[in-house]
Amino acid sequence: AALSVRDALRARGASGERVKVQGWIRSARSQKEVLFLHVNDGSSLESLQVVADSSFDSRELAFGSSVEAQGQLVKSPSRGQNVELKAEKIEVIGNCDAKAFPIKYKERHPLEYLRQYPHLRCRTNALASILRVRSEATAAVHSFFKQLGQHLHHPLALDSGFVHIHTPVITSNDCEGAGELFQVEPSSKTKVPKENFFNVPAFLTVSGQLHLEVMSGGNSTLIEMKEVVKDLNWLGIRAFTRVFTIGPTFRAENSQSRRHLAEFYMVEAEISFVESLQDLMQVMEGLFKSTTMMVLSNCPKDVELCHKFIAPGHKDRLEHMLKNNFLTISYTEAVEILKQASENFTFTPEWGVDLQTEHEKYLVKHCGNIPVFVINYPLALKPFYMRDNEDGPHHTVAAVDLLVPGVGELIGGSLREERYHFLEQRLARSGLTEAYQWYLDLRRFGSVPHGGFGMGFERYLQCILGVDNIKDVIPFPRFTHSCLL
Ligand code: 4AD
Ligand code: MG
Helix, strand or coil: CCECHHHHHHCCCCCCCEEEEEEEEEEEEEECCEEEEEEECCCCCCCEEEEEECCCCCCCCCCCCEEEEEEEEEECCCCCCCEEEEEEEEEEEECCCCCCCCCCCCCCCCHHHHCCCCCCHHHCHHHHHHHHHHHHHHHHHHHHHHHHHHCCCCCCCCCCCCEECCCCCEECCCCCCCCCCCEECCCCCCCCCHHHCCCCCEEECCCCHHHHHHHCCCCHHHHHHHHHCCCCCCCCCCCCCEEEEEEEEECCCCCCCCCCCCEEEEEEEEEECCCCHHHHHHHHHHHHHHHHHHHHHHCHHHHHHHHHHHCCCHHHHHHHHHHCCCEEEEHHHHHHHHHHCHHHCCCCCCCCCCCCHHHHHHHHHHCCCCCEEEEEEEHHHCCCCECECCCCCCCEEEEEEEEECCCEEEEEEEEECCCHHHHHHHHHHCCCCCCCHHHHHHHHCCCCCEEEEEEEHHHHHHHHHCCCCHHHCCCCCCECCECCC
16 A cells, blocks of 8 residues: 555654655656656645656656655655655656646745636645645544533533534524525426425525534423432433534625635534523633644644745734633624724724624724624624623623634624523514424423534634635635636
């Protein structure tokens, strides 16, 4: 079997072992009697130097071609690498026509240019590094939620972590109530009648939240059992108190901005027995910091490449975010701050109106480029599920948004309205009572105070890597007027 380039490079001892390596040629250079190739297989940012004598046809071994090289791993005399492959046999598997290949040797193509080639751009160092970071970050999120139980100091805290739930992609409800839905129906070629495949209108999900709420509690067995088996270690019974998911979500937003996609990934968590926004914010800050630390330690070279070539100076900005405690201000305070600076904005800030991107950016700057939680938003601006703060004329809900430098809103979350009658009234006012009987049931059968949040995964990657456009941190971006491949 072939050795990955990553493993070959790790073979510090250069034992003279005979190995086979497969990959793509990143550079080919002939010098007197020798030929130097750099072969990369995507397993790491670095390529393996393959040294061959000039009997190999160098015209065949062009940039971009796929090859298989066999030989000995030996100590390398060249600087910056421990080992190289002394090739005995090199086989070109697939030629690459360098003239037609849109990626040119030694060129640092702008990300914008590469976006035209979603099928080829992963062959560049920049995209490969970003996507390796994306892969590590996905694993780090899972790892955070598995271990988090040990760090929460809630009286009902579990020793075990969160349970990962696959929430559905196709759903009949609109969690955010914003109407930004993609409708799903079978193609006209199917034998099933187009109108009633599911019997109800069905959509691509905008958020897994409501399904996570089902899983995270309001579970009658849980409460009854608590009374019955007081002395038992009933960790197992409460397994679904905390749940999370990381999956695709869809929004038919007419936006081609640097931070919006029609298909994006969201990391969502839902936690029962949480009674304050502060508890929720602790988890949000923990998620951001712990995931980032894990990414930094698992793929430092890939992050470094981004910080060096894509976003110079971003390393310091990220460190600044990691070493400071995130700040908290209320929506009302935020509006006051913005009003003092209203000459800076196209949209005049006003209580009761949603914060615009320009406002979010200003607030983060105002807070010294430290991520800031904005809490307690006007009830009228937020979906039916957010918990009523019952606070008089300035009527707010227990909502929280995390704003971060460069990106603006990264996470949206809230305490959920767990009180049956409050929820019933909110649903009635939105004309949703009938559709959400099942959601009301969760409040009828063993309701618990609970809360949760959703973090835009691409925005998170933008934030830690300093990538300006969201289309460059997802393998295949989908947005208005564009669905390439
Ligand atoms: O604030 P949002 O709409 O919140 C929800 O959907 C909640 N139901 C989540 C929850 O509580 N479980 O979206 C959450 C985050 C935003 O803060 C943003 O980072 C990201 O999802 N997001 C987008 N990212 C890319 N493209 C878009 N069109 C996005 N819309 C939201
Ligand atoms: Mg939001």
